[in-house]
Amino acid sequence: MGTVEPVPTARAARTRRGVTAVLMAAVCGAATALGVLGATGRAVLVWDRVVGRPIPIVVEMPGAETGPPCPLDARYVDEPPDRLPPDALAAWQRLRSAAEQDGVRLCLNDGKRSREQQARQFAEAVQDFGSAELASRYVLQPDESMHVVGIAVDVQPLASAAWVEEHGQALGWCRRYENEPWHFEFDATYPTRGCPALLPSATGS
Ligand SMILES: [Zn+2]
Structure with missing residues (x-):
């Protein structure tokens, strides 16, 4: 996250x-x-x-702050997905159903964030790392986050994320970053266009 x-x-x-x-x-x-x-x-x-x-x-629509524990691994939560924009929400529900048919449970550890929620995460990172420069290596500013746009989901546990990496593209979900195996983004063109090449990280650091 x-x-x-x-x-x-x-x-x-x-x-x-x-x-x-x-x-x-x-x-x-x-x-x-x-x-x-x-x-x-x-x-x-x-x-x-x-x-x-x-x-x-x-971008101003907040997501859930948290959710019930993920039944597969209580270190994670399973947020309600209802604040995702309608197309991403429908795609998420299709993805979760397809996983269930394969016997795999997907937990939504983090999904929609508002600009304010993203700004708070950045402020917390500044506290943790001691400077905005260091924080920006790990957390994006609100205008940069696909969680704020509402097309990004963080899937846990990692075994479930691996299922999404293998099967998600046909349903519009692609992994984007080498260092975030849990992070997937929705795009309606991914089923036909394929997934873009992985980038090293979200922040470019
Ligand atoms: Zn993410």
Whole structure:
């Protein structure tokens, strides 16, 4: 947990522009459901659960802080996945069902985070490591994390993660980093395009 993935600066800037566009649309009361081109270049659903309240955008939507212990290994938890954006949530449920059919239980040790939750993880890392520079080797800033975008899951225990690495691509889930065998990202094109080459780490360090 705690580590995430690098995003080129230009991509992060595009995300901020997309967020600004959605907030402007919300201010104008244009709609209660909007699409925004997210950090992955895909449409990210934005929704308004309570009419009359500001529209929560995906990056501000917090995930569960924790969950019940993972039945396979109590060092991990199994978070409720319900704060994942709809396409990632549906893909996660398909993945979990396919694993179950193979007799494998997947625990969602960490999934959706809000920008605020990610910022808190970074602040804790600064405390732990003593400087922002050192912390940034292990934890990404909010604008860089695919957990904040809502397309990343950390699967535990590692035997279950290994099942995802072997079978997940057909369902849109790929491992991304050599140093994070538990971290998978969803992309609807992975089943046809295949998984990208593994990167050494999320932070590039
Ligand atoms: Zn992760």
